[in-house]
Amino acid sequence: MNRLLAALAFMAALLVPATAGAQALIDQCTAETCKARLTPDQLAGEAQTLILAGRFDEARPMVAALMTVPDKKFEARLLSGMLAAGTGDHARAAEYYKAILSDDPSQTRVRLELGRELLALGHTASADKQFKIAQQDGDLPDDVARTIRSVRDVIRQRRAWRLDVDLGIAPDTNINNATSSDTVTILWGGIPLPLMLDQRAKARSGTGITASISGGVRLPIANKMSAIVDLDLAGNNYSGAAYDDYQVQAAGGVEFRLTPTSSVSLQGVGAQRWYGGQAVSRQTGVKAGFQIRLSDRDQMGVQIDSRRTDALFDPSYDGWQTGAYVTYERAVAKSLVVSGGGFVRRDSLKAEAYSNTEIGAIAGFGGELPLGITFGLSGSVSRAKFDAAIPLFSIDPRQDWRYTARATLGNRGWRLWGFSPQVSASYSRIDSSIDYYRNDRLRFRFALARYF
Structure with missing residues (x-):
């Protein structure tokens, strides 16, 4: 860990303005009492010189004075963070840097300083995220x-664990994921007949409590090889038990680093x-995965997932059920990422009428904005074709067009016990050749999330 911090100190020092190494004005005084009139910029420069020299007590009143200058909020916060870091108060330093990035997420030097403080606090996953964003800056010195x-x-080699938690409420227009049609057409002796649906078979709205926990452990077991364990839990609880939905998934296996920029995993x-x-x-x-970093701004991943389902x-x-997924990500700005990809899924089930092949494309765009705002936009479109007809509904196999869209908005600048607010809206639609399977669903989610 000390080697990491030393490397980061060197890295941050490379981004410090050259004037930071100038002689402090206080050292130029020859009289017992020394007075000087300094502009705010000179005051900031003098404080930085003293901090870099390790003269924290002398720098502290200058930083306090700079805090009173309205248009020097950035400099005051940066120097306050450097002062706190220099005196070993890493948590306080991180808060100053987070405040700066909340207002202006394009400050790469500040992001590097924040990553270093998070690393000193032992928050390796959060530190890695900051370094990843900083790495996307095309103007970085080599x-x-x-x-x-x-x-x-x-x-990545040393990180032992990760944990993400969120809790909120979720208004939903279709908690049972059913059709909104009043009637469906069935075939009776080859004759089409309209059938009135019972209310229990139609879409029902409601508001539930939603929560999710995602965690993982990575432990080195050999050169370039780590054992990996992942656990994901998610649930939606509605009034009564009829539509409560809970899921748990566990995965365990190994990850092998092929090169400094690529790895494969099997779980x-x-x-x-x-x-x-x-x-x-x-x-x-x-499931098996392959990840490769093509450059500091580009990366690609491939995943194959195959499971045997026991439908109780x-x-x-x-x-x-087997799926193959390919994704590509590119940083288009210092803190903005665009992604795209495609997938193929195959359900080979006991009943041919329910077996199908689905091919689709996905796209996304997101990142950090000023004022601590984070956002994400994503969507997908796919085509599903089934192997055989369902005689009750049609003489032809079912075919679907499926669409999804999602928008997420959060604010990392607001925190309560480490949790930040997050609002999301997701929409899904199935246009099926069979009326009974047509549906659409709009779901909102108001949650508090924390990423350890």
């Missing part, structure tokens, strides 16, 4: 960029889902 890459490699997976107070499905399988509510849905 030696700084190399140092960031080296530090991130060491963090066994197990999952279970409960709906309406009853266990409805169990899954066991395997209807054995017709028993079978294998």
